[in-house]
Amino acid sequence: MAMSYRDNDVKFGNKTSLTLIGGNFIIQDLKISPGQDPENKNVVKQKKKIDADGKMTFPVGRHGTDIVANWWKEHISAQHSTFNHDPSDLNFAFIGKLTLVLDLGDGELETYVFPDIALGQGHSSKSNNWWFGGKSRNHIGDNKVTCEGKSAEHKLLVTFRRGGNSVDEIEIVEVKVVG
Structure with a gap:
């Protein structure tokens, strides 16, 4: 079977009173199943844009392997992901710095940086599902982590x-200013 690049979209949905304006994700480490990115379209230090609709795209092939899942497990423990368990196969995975630009409600924009965020794509049933977590995130139940x-x-x-x-949405479900 020949490899073909796919536009793998993930969307940051917002269920809070704040407005997501956009942001980016800077890749700091990655693992892609062998042969699924022969043109190196995804590299360390690359900045992926999050548009005003919360969408970000990773061009890469889709072939799940335990190679990527094992890489995820080496970097992200089960309790630091929204699923609270380890993957068996993933198509690809990235760790990086997530930056979100939020409107705090009065037109005042503020940029927040979240270090060591992990994104990956696996396969569940008939669809490709995204994984979300981070090196020091806390699983709090109900497919949620705090960052x-x-x-x-x-x-x-x-x-x-x-x-x-x-399967392609990471929802922002609660925000709390802590300092």
Whole structure:
């Protein structure tokens, strides 16, 4: 079977009173199933844009392997992902710095940085599903993890959900300013 690149979209959905304006994800480490990115379209230090609709795209082939799943397990423990268990196969996985630009409600924009965020894509039933977590994230049940983001002025505790929703959506379900 010949490899073909696919546009693998993941969307950050927002279920809070804040407005997601956009952001980016800078790849700091990655693992892709052998032969699924022969043109090296995904590399360390690359910045992936998150548009105003919350969508980000990774061009890469889709072939699940335990090679990528094992890489994920070496970097992200089960309790640090929304699923609270280890994957058996993944198509690809990335660890990086997530930056989100949020409107705090009065037109005031603030940029928050979340270090060591992990994104991966596996396969469940008839669809490709995304994995979300991070090196020091905390699983809190119901397919959710909490992550602390920092801006120049504030710390924000954000609860993300991936699971029990669209297979390509990571929902921002709660935000709390903590400092």
